Amino acid sequence: MSARKSKKKNNSSTAYLGFLSVLAVGIVILLVLMAAIGSCRGSDSEGEENIGTPSGGVTKEPESVTVSESTAGTDSGAGISGNILGFGTPPNFSVPEETAPVNAEVKIPYNAEEDWALYVIGNDNPLPDDFTVETKAVSGERTLDSRCADYAIKMLNDAAAQGVGLFVTSSYRSAEKQAQNLESYINTLISQGYSQEEAKIQAEKEIALPGHSEHNAGLALDIVSSDYWSTHSDLDESFEKLPQFDWLIDNCWKYGFILSYPKGKEEITGFIYEPWHYRFVGLKHAEKIHKVYEETGEFLTVNEYIERFIDMG
Numbered sequence: 001m002s003a004r005k006s007k008k009k010n011n012s013s014t015a016y017l018g019f020l021s022v023l024a025v026g027i028v029i030l031l032v033l034m035a036a037i038g039s040c041r042g043s044d045s046e047g048e049e050n051i052g053t054p055s056g057g058v059t060k061e062p063e064s065v066t067v068s069e070s071t072a073g074t075d076s077g078a079g080i081s082g083n084i085l086g087f088g089t090p091p092n093f094s095v096p097e098e099t100a101p102v103n104a105e106v107k108i109p110y111n112a113e114e115d116w117a118l119y120v121i122g123n124d125n126p127l128p129d130d131f132t133v134e135t136k137a138v139s140g141e142r143t144l145d146s147r148c149a150d151y152a153i154k155m156l157n158d159a160a161a162q163g164v165g166l167f168v169t170s171s172y173r174s175a176e177k178q179a180q181n182l183e184s185y186i187n188t189l190i191s192q193g194y195s196q197e198e199a200k201i202q203a204e205k206e207i208a209l210p211g212h213s214e215h216n217a218g219l220a221l222d223i224v225s226s227d228y229w230s231t232h233s234d235l236d237e238s239f240e241k242l243p244q245f246d247w248l249i250d251n252c253w254k255y256g257f258i259l260s261y262p263k264g265k266e267e268i269t270g271f272i273y274e275p276w277h278y279r280f281v282g283l284k285h286a287e288k289i290h291k292v293y294e295e296t297g298e299f300l301t302v303n304e305y306i307e308r309f310i311d312m313g
């Protein structure tokens with residue numbers, strides 16, 4: 001009796017253990033499934049990132065000097081990761097924490113020291129004639145203002161670590177270099193049959209005047225995919241269709257950069273839509289500009305941002 005009872009007990013405890021094992025296996029399978037679904041969702045939403053609406057640029061590409069400077073093919077081979085790994089450890093700066101929804105009613109007081117990179121450079125806002133900048137390499141021979149170079153290095157390194165191959169095709173160029181590019185383009189146009197005057201007018205539509213480009217300030221990078229020049233002969237809007245563009249839009253703000261010349265803002269910036277051109281404004285401001293984009297789908301230009309959010313005092 002007791003033996004039978006005991007056997008029965010054994011049977012039921014074996015069944016109980018069996019049930020537990022099945023339960024445990026079930027939980028493990030469920031967890032694996034949930035993780036798989038979660039990661040699919042993540043990549044889906046990244047893929048769905050929708051940047052603006054397709055349309056043509058209004059004005060001619062004032063930065064196309066960048067193109068001729070970079071299409072030479074000498075740049076094409078090297079990938080970013082190879083170029084930038086030798087530049088030491090990037091700084092330990094922190095990405096701003098999530099903040100409340102952006103509120104244009106409350107303006108941020110301007111602080112010249114903290115906000116040194118927050119200024120407009122463009123056709124109506126040239127750099128001063130005596131402008132100088134200390135530069136530092138960010139990728140190969142490409143340089144930026146040394147105060148923001150490490151941010152760019154970290155951005156490029158992080159992208160490479162995430163398997164996103166970026167290539168810096170243009171960076172700081174002096175106003176003198178800008179003048180040389182303009183001059184040489186005028187000569188090219190003359191050789192194509194333009195008169196001196198026509199050539200000058202046309203060239204100035206396509207190339208920013210010396211001191212009028214964010215590149216002259218050492219704040220801007222033109223970034224494409226590492227294999228871009230193997231399939232393109234020019235910088236064009238099609239870059240926005242590449243995953244590298246999505247990565248930049250999703251992440252450049254974490255390093256203090258913004259898209260300078262958004263689609264639909266050509267009249268404000270004076271430049272065509274340039275999905276490859278990123279400009280440093282600092283972490284705090286880049287985050288706020290990104291927040292506006294997340295909430296409204298609008299990319300603010302630097303001057304719009306300053307008007308809406310900054311109390312210049």
Ligand SMILES: [Zn+2]
Pocket residue numbers: 063066170215220221222276277278
């Ligand atoms: Zn550019």
